[in-house]
Structure formats: structure tokens, C-alpha cells
Amino acid sequence: MRAVAPEPMSPWWVVSGLVAVAALVVVGQVLGPTDEPAGPIALTSAIAASCIVMGLMVLFAVPRHVVGRLLVAAGAFAALSVAGASWASVTPLAWLSQWTWWPPYGLIALALLLFPDGRPPGRRWAALAVAIPVATATVAVALAIAALDHPTTLLVDTSEPISARAQAFVFVAAGGMVLTLLCMVGVLVSLIVRWRRADGDTRRQLACLLPAAVIFVLALIAGPFVGDAAAVIVGVAIPAGMMLAILRYRLYNLDTIINRTLVWLVMTLLVVGAFVAVVAMIRQSVTWMSTGRYESLVATGVVAVAFEPVRRQVQRGVNRLLYGERDDPYLVIARLGQVLGRSAAADALPRLTATIARSLQVPYVAVTTDQGDDPTPLAEAGRPGTPMEAFPMTVHGRQVGRLLVATRNPNGRFTRRERRLFTDLALHAAVAVETARLIRDLRLSRERLVKAREEERRRLRRDLHDGVGPALTGISLQVRAVQRLVTGNQRARAQLVTLLSDLDVCGSELRQVVDQLRPPALDGGLEGALRVELTRYQSDRLAVDVSAAGDLTDLPAAIEVAAWRIVAEAVTNVTRHANASACQVTVRRDDDGLYLEILDDGVGIDAEVVAARARKGGLGIESFHSRADELGGHCVVEKVDPTGTAVRVWLPVAVPEQPQIPRQQRSDDLVATEENGSP
Known part of the structure; x- marks a missing residue:
């Protein structure tokens, strides 16, 4: 929604008039007559105080804003009503109190319809913007005319008979009240419709007003059944909802005004x-x-x-x-250091952005990298909606990224002191980004090393199996042929027998080396190797089924070996420990990697047992995690319902050509955790 452009107008005249009315009320209550008030007091007083404060805040920030004017007008009418009721023996003031108590309700309803930009939400709701003031004015004028004949008793003493003219205008006022209440219900419906269709900050702003609007409309319908205490709550509900929307979503650029107003109110009370x-x-x-x-x-x-x-x-x-803690930068930096010191590398950047956003009460914080042209942030907290300022993150004189911080309101700017603090925080963020990059580079190097090792083993096995192996076999055949030719020289025949024996031993050792370099079953592909391997586990008590999807023919050697060994170890665990009757093995290749799932219907395994075995270095479960981790994948071992255990593994098929810092999660979910115990 567009904001209304400010126009030069000072609302000090409003303040002066309202101060005079307030003084009149105080004098009337303290020194004036003690007659029964000529009209409702509790709800009207609450509306006067809350609407005046809220409306003046809006007018100070955006002069001539429609919502601010409506709230001030509602508060002014309510204040006049309270002032007249406080001087009930003064006939002109008592007459004012008979009709000025109603216009605030219509003005508040109109402010709700036009909130926050001062315009109707659409053409279909424009009729409400006309009907509300017409109905409200009808009630006020009718009551004012009726009160001419009964200026002090029209709303106080219902047992006293009234004139025919007053009775007719009271009926007109009653009809106008019903129409006003129907319009208020329409406003409530418009708020609900706008809330359902809106998104982002607009939806959240309307969500702040909806509960207050419901309370307000229900209280007006309940009427006499609302006590004084409840009336005060109802009177401040709408302004409080608007205040929440303004404070939380920085509407109308009211930070400075709200700051001074709160200090003034608290100090006055104290x-x-x-x-x-x-x-x-x-x-x-x-x-x-x-x-x-x-x-x-x-x-x-x-x-x-x-x-x-x-x-x-x-x-x-x-x-x-x-x-937030902008006045205590040391506390912010110390808190940030504690968060980074206790966070794992994967959580460091999300927790960093969450801590900055919460500690300094800014709506959005993001960390971006200078690698490539991708503007997607590495980590972020909050939601962008206001202008952002960028602070460079440098390590060893080299810029590694930027810390983006959104201002607290659309037209606001950070102070010089805040910029210095954000610059210091950017240096801490730079260290976290550089640490994440180094860890990522190290992990990628290890992945490449493992994959290169397995590729080299596959090449070496192929060379030994297809080159050296046949060569040794050929030499052995030639020696046997020579042995048949040498018939008279027993010593030569003995030497040839020894040579043949050595060749057989050498060939046997070569076959062992070849088999240790890479499982021979994988020569026919991963799917075939798994089907052959898992037939060994079939029995009357355990049925093992294998399902494969995707292209499994051109997998890297390291992925094939890791997948084969993980599946073999997992099925071995099923046969030894699960007491299962069925085991389902799923192998699926997607665009991003290879997915493995080994699912059984056995007794299951507890998560605490999994963690304890991993801590003790259990070979089975620990080997799953280590094989997946060294290739940049991940492994989850968990119990499934109703019974059984699932081992789920994901292995990346390709390694990025250029090391990139991984995109990390949004940190909105970390704010609650931080607030519940983290510094």
C-alpha cells in the first residue's frame, strides 16, 4: 500500500484544544457539581485518551493523514462528551454529552476501513466509506435535536417521559445506530477479506487489527452488558491494535515520536x-x-x-x-561472539543473522558472498521490506561478502553510531563466512580425493586384471611348454617346476590385490552387483527385495563402492540384529545424487542407541555416516512405525567445479530458540 505524502501542517492547535478539554474535565470532576453524569463515561473516556494519543502520533509523523485525523476527531468528540458529563448541571455542556458520545464509534470504524494508507481497500468497499459517516451523522444530529428538549435526562433518566418531537428523533437515532452497527460488521468483513487476500507485511498489519476489531464490534452489539472495566479494555482495543501494527511493522515512520511519547507518559506517571x-x-x-x-x-x-x-x-x-541493544555495542558484540563460539559451522551464519536482527530490532539481516553473480544470501533473518544498507565483510584485507541490514522504517536511516556498530559486526560475520568457506573447501578437497582414489583403484584394477594378469598367465603357459620340451635335464625341469610354482603364487597374490582394490561384483554395474550380493542373505526367515530406478550405469567409482558397502553392511545388520522377516532395498538416482534406503520390519532401533553406538565408534552405524560424509552426502538411521528400522543415505553424484559456500537456511526459526535460552 502506498503511503500518504506528508504535507506541512502542525497539529499543535489540536493539542492545545485537547489540553483545554482535559483541564475542563479535571476541574469538573474535582470542583464541579456532583450530579449524576449525563451520559456514558467509562468507554468514552477510554476512547478519548487512547484515540487522541494514537491520532496525534500519526499526525506528527504524517500531517493531514486521514487515519490520524479520524482518530483525533474520535478522541475529541469523546473528550467533549466526557467534559459535558463532568459538568452535568451546566445545561449546554450536558446537552453536548447527550450526542457527542456516538460519533467516535463511526469515526473509528471509518479509520479501520481506511487503515493504513487512508484509502478504501477497493471499489466494492467505497459504499461503506460513504455509509459510515452518513449513518453516524444521522445519529448525532437526531440525538442533538432530541436533547434540546431534555438536555440533562435524555440518556440518564429513561423513566421520565419525553416529548413527541424528542421521541421521533430518538427513533431516527436508533435506526441510524442499527445502520452504523451494520456498517461496522461490513468493516469487519472487509478486514477479514483483505487479510485473507493480502501477503507479506500487509497481511501481518491487518492481523494486528482483526482481534481488536472483533472485540470492538461485539462490545458495541452487547451494549449495556459491558461493564466499566470491560468498557475501558474495549475503548483501547482499536488504538492498541494500530499501535502494535505501527510498532512491529514500522508504519508511518513513528520511531522517534513513539520513543518520546513513551518516555513522556512513563515519566508523567512516575x-x-x-x-x-x-x-x-x-x-x-x-x-x-x-x-x-x-x-x-x-x-x-x-x-x-x-x-x-x-x-x-x-x-x-x-x-x-x-x-534493541544499540546503546550497548559491547553487549551486542559479546553476545555475537558467544553465539559463534557455541555454534557448529553449518549453523554459524543463520545464528549470526538471527542474533543481529533480534539484538538491534532491525526487520531484516542477510549475509551475501562476493563469489559469482548470485545475489541469493548465504543466510538471512527476518523479511525484507524496507531499504537496506550494505556493510563490507573483509578478512586479511580481502572482501569476502556483504552484511545487508534493512532500516527500521521505509524513510529511516541508521545513525553514525549504528553504522560503526554494523561495520564491526560485519568483521565478525566475515570471519564466520571465511571459516565456512575454508570448511567447504576442505570438504570438497576430501570428496575429490576420495573419488580420485576410487577412480585410480578402478583404473589400476582394470590394468592389473586386463594387463598384468593375462601376461602372467601367458608366461606360465610358456614355461609349461618349455617344461614339456626339456626331457633329459632333470635339473632344468626342477627349476621350471619352481618357476611355475612362483608364477602361481604371484598370480594368486595379484588376484587378491585386484579384488581388494575394488569389489569384483561392481564390474557389472551397481544394480547387478547388489542383486548378486543380496541373494546371499535370502533365507526362509528373511526375504530381501531390491528395487532400482534411474540410470545406474555411469556412476563414479567412489559412489558405486560406497553404495555397495553401505547396503551390504546394512543388510548384514538386519540379518544379525533386527529379527526381521522382510527387508526392502531401494536404489534411486535423481538429478542431484544417489538415494539409498534399507527398510526392515524388525524390532527397530532407538535413536539413543544409535547415538550411543556412534559415540563408541560402532563399525556398522559409524561406517554408514563416515562413507556418506567423506563423499559430501548424509545418512539417517531411525526407527519407523509400527516396527522396523530405516537407513536412508544420500550421495552426491557430481562435485562442483568451483568451491562455493553452501546456501544456508533462513534463521527465523532460530529466533525463538535464541530467545528461549541463548544469549
Whole structure:
């Protein structure tokens, strides 16, 4: 949604008028008549206080904004109603209280319809934007005319008969109220429809308002059944929902205004509370100060001495609420160091971005690399929606990436102090990125080494089997032919017999070397080798079935050997430990790698047992993980329902040509974990 462009207008005149109304209310309550109020008080007072504060915040940030004006108008009407009710014996003011209590409801409904950009959500809802003010004005005008004949009793004493003219206008007002309530239900429906169709921040903004709108509409329908305490809650529900949307999603660029307003409100409450508490304590404990002059002086002195230290603490708390720990950069850096020190390499970058976003209350943090043209971040926390600033990440004078941080609101900028802090944090992020790159390079080097080793073994086996082996066999045949030719020289025949024996031993050892270099069964391909191998495990008590999918003919040697050995070891474990009647072996090649699954219906294995055997270096389970890990794959051993165990392995078929730091997960799910115990 587009924001309304600011226009130069100061709302100080509104503040002045509302201060005058507030003073009138206070004087009326303290010094004025004690008659029964001429109209509803609790809900109207809550609406006056909350709507005025919320509306002024919006107007200070975006002058002439429609939503801000509607909220201030609602608060002003409510304040006039409370002021009139407070001076019930003054007929003109009592007359005001008879009809000014209703317009705030229509104005709040209209503000809900136009939130947050001041425009109707669509053509189908434009009729509501016209019907709400018409119905609200009808009720207010009808009540105002009816109250001319009964300015102090129209809404207070229902037992007193009213004039025919007043009765007619009361019926008109009742019809207008029903129409206004129907319009409010329509506004609620529009919020629900907009929420269901929206996405991103707009959906979350509307979600902040929906509960408050439901409470507000239900309370108005309930009417007299709502008590004073509940009325106060209802009165602040809508402004509180708008405040939540503004605070959480940085609408209207209100950070500074909200900061100062919160500090001012808290300090006002503390000053008044401290003054009253000191005066009360003095009156209870020191009798000679009971005249009032001295106790006020003492209370004023106590408040004056404590004001500045308390204000600093309150300011620090409000800053922490809005900006996180930006005033304590050492704490942020220390927390980041602790998170990196306790995180594994795979989780370091997601936890780093989550920690920065949470500690400094920024909506989005991302880490990107300078490798290639891919702008996809390595790790990110939050959701982008506001302008971002980039901070270079350098290690040993070489830039390895950038730390992207979104501003807290669309028109906001970071302070110079915040930029220095983000620059320091980028250096820590650079170390994490460089560490991840080195670990990745090391892992890729190991994968290449393993694959090169197996390819070399396959080549060497082929050379020995097809070259040296036949050569030895040919030499042995030639020696036997010479032996048949030598008939008279027994000594020569004995030497030839010894030579033949040595050749046989050499051939046998060569066959052992060839078989140890690579399983002979794999010469016919992985699928055939597995089918031949697994027939050895077939029995009356165990049925082993093999299913294969995809092209398994041109797999790298290392992948073939690892897959063959993992499957053989897993089926061996099934026969020894599972007490199973069936075992299903699945081999599937996809575009990204080779997938293996060995599933049995045996007794199963507990996850704790798996972890314990892995820690003790158990050859079976540990070999699954080590063979998969050295090729860049992964292995999972888990119990399945209702019974049985599953061994699932994924092996990458191809190794990237250029080392790349792997893309890591989003870290939104880490924020909750960090908040529940991590520093």
C-alpha cells in the first residue's frame, strides 16, 4: 500500500484544544457539581485518551493523514462528551454529552476501513466509506435535536417521559445506530477479506487489527452488558491494535515520536505517583508537616532529585524496546561472539543473522558472498521490506561478502553510531563466512580425493586384471611348454617346476590385490552387483527385495563402492540384529545424487542407541555416516512405525567445479530458540 505524502501542517492547535478539554474535565470532576453524569463515561473516556494519543502520533509523523485525523476527531468528540458529563448541571455542556458520545464509534470504524494508507481497500468497499459517516451523522444530529428538549435526562433518566418531537428523533437515532452497527460488521468483513487476500507485511498489519476489531464490534452489539472495566479494555482495543501494527511493522515512520511519547507518559506517571506517595508517607509519619506547604516542598524536592536518573533509565528501557541493544555495542558484540563460539559451522551464519536482527530490532539481516553473480544470501533473518544498507565483510584485507541490514522504517536511516556498530559486526560475520568457506573447501578437497582414489583403484584394477594378469598367465603357459620340451635335464625341469610354482603364487597374490582394490561384483554395474550380493542373505526367515530406478550405469567409482558397502553392511545388520522377516532395498538416482534406503520390519532401533553406538565408534552405524560424509552426502538411521528400522543415505553424484559456500537456511526459526535460552 502506498503511503500518504506528508504535507506541512502542525497539529499543535489540536493539542492545545485537547489540553483545554482535559483541564475542563479535571476541574469538573474535582470542583464541579456532583450530579449524576449525563451520559456514558467509562468507554468514552477510554476512547478519548487512547484515540487522541494514537491520532496525534500519526499526525506528527504524517500531517493531514486521514487515519490520524479520524482518530483525533474520535478522541475529541469523546473528550467533549466526557467534559459535558463532568459538568452535568451546566445545561449546554450536558446537552453536548447527550450526542457527542456516538460519533467516535463511526469515526473509528471509518479509520479501520481506511487503515493504513487512508484509502478504501477497493471499489466494492467505497459504499461503506460513504455509509459510515452518513449513518453516524444521522445519529448525532437526531440525538442533538432530541436533547434540546431534555438536555440533562435524555440518556440518564429513561423513566421520565419525553416529548413527541424528542421521541421521533430518538427513533431516527436508533435506526441510524442499527445502520452504523451494520456498517461496522461490513468493516469487519472487509478486514477479514483483505487479510485473507493480502501477503507479506500487509497481511501481518491487518492481523494486528482483526482481534481488536472483533472485540470492538461485539462490545458495541452487547451494549449495556459491558461493564466499566470491560468498557475501558474495549475503548483501547482499536488504538492498541494500530499501535502494535505501527510498532512491529514500522508504519508511518513513528520511531522517534513513539520513543518520546513513551518516555513522556512513563515519566508523567512516575512523577505523579512519586509525588502522591511522598505526600502520603509524610502525612502518615510526620504530623508537624500536615499543613500541606512543607509536604509539597519535600515531595517536589524528592521528585526533582530522582527525576534525571529515573529518566535515563526509562529512556534506556524505551530505546531497548524500539532499537534493541544499540546503546550497548559491547553487549551486542559479546553476545555475537558467544553465539559463534557455541555454534557448529553449518549453523554459524543463520545464528549470526538471527542474533543481529533480534539484538538491534532491525526487520531484516542477510549475509551475501562476493563469489559469482548470485545475489541469493548465504543466510538471512527476518523479511525484507524496507531499504537496506550494505556493510563490507573483509578478512586479511580481502572482501569476502556483504552484511545487508534493512532500516527500521521505509524513510529511516541508521545513525553514525549504528553504522560503526554494523561495520564491526560485519568483521565478525566475515570471519564466520571465511571459516565456512575454508570448511567447504576442505570438504570438497576430501570428496575429490576420495573419488580420485576410487577412480585410480578402478583404473589400476582394470590394468592389473586386463594387463598384468593375462601376461602372467601367458608366461606360465610358456614355461609349461618349455617344461614339456626339456626331457633329459632333470635339473632344468626342477627349476621350471619352481618357476611355475612362483608364477602361481604371484598370480594368486595379484588376484587378491585386484579384488581388494575394488569389489569384483561392481564390474557389472551397481544394480547387478547388489542383486548378486543380496541373494546371499535370502533365507526362509528373511526375504530381501531390491528395487532400482534411474540410470545406474555411469556412476563414479567412489559412489558405486560406497553404495555397495553401505547396503551390504546394512543388510548384514538386519540379518544379525533386527529379527526381521522382510527387508526392502531401494536404489534411486535423481538429478542431484544417489538415494539409498534399507527398510526392515524388525524390532527397530532407538535413536539413543544409535547415538550411543556412534559415540563408541560402532563399525556398522559409524561406517554408514563416515562413507556418506567423506563423499559430501548424509545418512539417517531411525526407527519407523509400527516396527522396523530405516537407513536412508544420500550421495552426491557430481562435485562442483568451483568451491562455493553452501546456501544456508533462513534463521527465523532460530529466533525463538535464541530467545528461549541463548544469549
